[in-house]
Amino acid sequence: MLAGRLTERCGIEAWAVELDVRDRTGVERAVQSVLERHGRLDLLVYCTGVALDRMLPNLEPEAFTLSLDVNVSGAFRLLQAVLPVMRRQRYGRIVHVTSYAGIQGRAGQSAYAAAKAALIGLTKSAALEEIASGITVNAYAPSVTESPMTGSLSPAARERLLAQIPLGRMQTPREAAAGILWLLSEEAGSVTGQVLIGDSRIYPL
Numbered sequence: 001m002l003a004g005r006l007t008e009r010c011g012i013e014a015w016a017v018e019l020d021v022r023d024r025t026g027v028e029r030a031v032q033s034v035l036e037r038h039g040r041l042d043l044l045v046y047c048t049g050v051a052l053d054r055m056l057p058n059l060e061p062e063a064f065t066l067s068l069d070v071n072v073s074g075a076f077r078l079l080q081a082v083l084p085v086m087r088r089q090r091y092g093r094i095v096h097v098t099s100y101a102g103i104q105g106r107a108g109q110s111a112y113a114a115a116k117a118a119l120i121g122l123t124k125s126a127a128l129e130e131i132a133s134g135i136t137v138n139a140y141a142p143s144v145t146e147s148p149m150t151g152s153l154s155p156a157a158r159e160r161l162l163a164q165i166p167l168g169r170m171q172t173p174r175e176a177a178a179g180i181l182w183l184l185s186e187e188a189g190s191v192t193g194q195v196l197i198g199d200s201r202i203y204p205l
Contacts, residue, residue, distance in 0.1 A: 119139065
């Protein structure tokens with residue numbers, strides 16, 4: 001359904017492949033399906049995640065493991081599947097969607113913050129390894145973004161959240177997409193191993 005709407009609105013060919021990033025065989029099968037259909041794979045955006053918010057004393061080990069598996073190990077599996085393809089092409093653009101929680105932490109989000117911080121480390125290391133391969137690897141850290149998830153917040157919780165954002169509003173999905181698209185563009189060809197932060201907060205280096 002989503003692929004159909006994209007085709008209709010944008011005049012492009014779009015198709016969907018069901019994928020569980022925890023399943024290495026499924027990841028490899030999905031990459032192969034792209035190659036069979038198009039003959040090459042130029043762009044990868046890893047935009048998936050799970051947030052299992054708990055204070056540390058209440059955080060189940062299984063929840064912590066699941067957060068790592070989806071938020072960072074899934075990206076690792078996809079890197080291993082696509083990098084050989086992009087190396088043969090001598091071209092590739094990879095963007096991992098991380099989070100401000102992975103930069104400065106967030107109370108109640110230890111599992112999520114740890115995984116997103118690890119994703120930043122994976123991004124920087126992969127970028128250094130691929131520096132001579134024609135492949136860029138970057139990360140995008142969106143601000144709190146308007147979505148069905150944030151739309152379910154209570155008015156009080158929403159007000160507390162907005163009070164932490166100097167701009168006084170959430171990022172729109174279109175704004176987040178624009179940051180990712182720039183990292184995928186030819187104009188960003190000299191940018192690799194970086195984290196583009198789509199936020200109005202100032203983070204310490």
